[in-house]
Amino acid sequence: MxxxxxxxxxxxxxxxxxxxxxxxxxxxxxxxxxxxxxxxxxxxxxxxxxxxxxxxxxxxxxxxxxxxxxxxxxxxxxxxxxxxxxxxxxxxxxxxxxxxxxxxxxxxxxxxxxxxxxxxxxxxxxxxxxxxxxxxxxKNANCSCQIASYDELQQNMVTIISAVAENPYSSLGKISAHFQCLLGYAVSAAASEKIKHVQVVFTREWQGSPLLSISLFESRCASAVNILNIPNEIKRKIKFTILSSADHLPSVVSGVVIKLKSTAEHHSSYIYDKIIYDNYPVLFGAYNSEYLNDDNCDYLLVRNNSDTSECRKLYIQPSFYPIKPLTNHLSKNILTAYGGERVKLMLMSLDDEFWNQMEKIFKRGYKWLLVGFNNTKELHSFIPKRILKKYKENVVFYEYLDLDLLLPDIYAMIFSPFIYGGGGTAKLAASYQVPIIAQKDSKSSDVNLFLPNEQLFKSIKEKVDTLISWDDDSTLRTRYVSRQTVFINKKTILDKHDSNLPEVIEMAKNKYQLRS
The missing domain is CATH 1.25.40 (Serine Threonine Protein Phosphatase 5, Tetratricopeptide repeat)
Structure with a gap:
């Protein structure tokens, strides 16, 4: 020693x-x-x-x-x-x-x-x-425990497991995109005629302290479900369970298990991954489209056609935003909205070609509204000086705000091909019949999968040329919105939306029988 x-x-x-x-x-x-x-x-x-x-x-x-x-x-x-x-x-x-x-x-x-x-x-x-x-x-994924096994009596059951138990409502009083994503899996599963019970379990496995009130959280979840206008035949199948301690999970698992993951581990459920997979049919869903780890599951649900494989099946989320009547757009406001650091990251990724193209629409009086970063003063440093000199009034920054107040006066919404996420915002914008402009090779399959493939663009030049064509002939914009709305409206019919999840649930049952 x-x-x-x-x-x-x-x-x-x-x-x-x-x-x-x-x-x-x-x-x-x-x-x-x-x-x-x-x-x-x-x-x-x-x-x-x-x-x-x-x-x-x-x-x-x-x-x-x-x-x-x-x-x-x-x-x-x-x-x-x-x-x-x-x-x-x-x-x-x-x-x-x-x-x-x-x-x-x-x-x-x-x-x-x-x-x-x-x-x-x-x-x-x-x-x-x-x-x-x-x-x-x-380590949590490999934890052992006493656990029951799947049997035929559980064929009509689904357990959705989420690590994150958060307030379903955002600071603005809106139902958060995160909770809507989670609930999308529950609604897609409950839309199956073969599934009679969907239990959403919150493990809180990354939290070291208990919730102040489990009953309060459960009541907020129920309240959020009611606000989202989920059909009664689906809603009555869904139940929420908040664990007082994450190690109680084995006692509540039943049926086909859907574990929700994220590229941020502390937003993912990992506890008992291996032993649950040994004893139940398991699917992995994700809060973001870039999660692609299919260990310890029968199938991984992906949101991009290019990511599908024998073990990865496409899943299309529903939208909880019904289409609103079309309004006359008098402004030329182009909106881009992201949470967290993503507005900053997007600006850092832009090149001269992007700004050259944007200059064309700035000359026509368009404004680019950037929403979601909590320190907007910092963002001006990422805009070329020549743009600020000529068009400072055409680039407008907002900190977090209520998009429901902004969207009725938005001419179009544009997404960056370099940034993940944005699916929730795209759904909200589409409900106001705001034309969504996204790129084919985008990192955000959450946005692209939500849109008609023929309305995805190849470059910033194509996007800007389209905006200019609308400026010259407003009927082109009207037809664009009409095609987009017809495509998206199908995803808002919650009891009939084509998510592909009911089929994959049955595939997981069959695969489990073969490996067990």
């Missing part, structure tokens, strides 16, 4: 620059060689001293990591404390993340691992926790 610790100290690049501290620690180790508690105290005193300094170099992180690994045979609490500090300084380190979760499991062995990992995840900044969330997701 002593020699190994001395070697760690002597080989530390961080301490090699602090000769006095290095010699002091070596001497303290030698003096305390027969007293393990004193040895631990020495290291922790030095750790507290280092914490008061501003030195946060990679060499310091490596020393913390090596000391944490050394102490794992002697005191897991020390290992956890040192590795947690190393993680805060290097959250992308794969070894650091794996060891951190391991020590956390062992120190909190009196707590269920899923719960203790959720508490660990909640104690860090989730924006920088991608590597940590991957480690936790993998």
């Amino acid at each position: 002593i020699e190994k610790l001395k070697n760690i100290i002597k080989s530390s690049v961080f301490l090699s620059k602090r000769q006095f501290e290095l010699e002091f620690i070596i001497r303290a180790i030698e003096v305390s060689s027969d007293n393990e508690d004193y040895l631990k105290m020495t290291i922790m005193v030095m750790f507290e001293l280092w914490e008061e300094m501003d030195d946060r170099t990679p060499e310091y992180v490596e020393l913390l990591r090596d000391l944490a690994i050394f102490f794992e045979l002697y005191d897991k609490n020390i290992s956890l404390k040192l590795m947690f500090e190393a993680y805060k300084l290097r959250p992308t380190g794969p070894v650091i993340c794996k060891k951190l979760v391991k020590y956390n499991d062992e120190v909190k062995s009196n707590m269920h691992h899923i719960i203790s990992r959720a508490s660990l995840f909640q104690s860090v900044n989730s924006k920088s926790a991608k590597q940590l969330s991957r480690v936790i997701a993998e």
